[in-house]
Amino acid sequence: MASDPKTYQFDLPTTNRPTDVSIPETWYPGIRNYWSECTTQRDVHPIDGIKAVVIHATAGTSSEGAISVMRDGKASFHWLVPDENEPQHGQLIWACAPETLAAWHVRNEVFHADVNAGRTRVNHWSLGIEVVNTQTTADRFSDWQVAVTAKIVRYCWAKYPNLRHIVSHAKLDPDHRTDPGVNFPWDKFKSLVLSSNEQAPFAAFTTTARNADDISPSAGDSNCCF
Structure with a gap:
């Protein structure tokens, strides 16, 4: 039986921070x-004010498509995890907005009682990770995508002393969003986040991507984020 992305959440323990x-x-x-x-x-x-990391999937096929949404000023996110058909896969993640700023990855009015006592304006007290995936049943998340997403969360856990909630976009906005989708292996992801064993180092990155200036706004992934 497929898991329900609207239930995806776990809270970080107060001990054993990486x-x-x-x-x-x-x-x-x-x-x-x-x-x-x-x-x-x-x-x-x-x-001190960061309380949550929100896990998203782009509902698109490429990093360029997700970046086009930022270029169009519609939405944003802090990190973007490339798909397996992209040359950066297995090598790097894209930083897309400064962690000090609130990215626009969750609608301001939505909330969940289990997350930061039901406070709204989630963007202000959270960080957003987008994983490139179409969210169709045929598009599985790669092992690397899951592992590196967990590594980003561990990085945040080490850096932000009051970080507690790791939650799906779907749980925060169940009437509007389903990401990261039924294919995202939430239990495996949770296990990797909570593991005391550091992940193996990733290959040094050598590849580049097309400059954002050269990407047409909303180039195919207009449903990304919001």
Whole structure:
């Protein structure tokens, strides 16, 4: 029986926090030209105020498609995990907005009672991870996508002392969103996040991507994020 993304959540324990976790991130080329139009200053302390990480899937086929949504000023996210058909897969994740800023990855009015006591304006006290995936039954998440997403969460857990909630977009906005979808192996992901064993290092990244300036706005992934 398929799991329900609207139930995906776990809370981090207050003990056994990881330390000094690094992630294989690099800025998406040209993205600095666009994040100012799709992010907001946080209304909480940028370190102490972070309470949640929200897991998304793009409902698209490429990193470029997700970046086009940021270029169009419609939505944003802090990290983007490439798909297995992209050259960056297995090598790097894209940093897409500064962690100090509130990215636009969850609608302001939605909430869940289990997450930060039901507070709204989730973007201000959360970080957003987008994983490139079509969310169709045929499109499985790769082992690397799941592992590196868990590694990002462990990095956040080490950095943000009040981080507690790891939650799906679908749980926060069940009438509007289903991501990361039924194919996302939530139990495996949770196990990787809570594991005390560091993941094996990733290959040094050598590939590049098309500059954001050269990507047409909303190039095929207009449903990404919001």
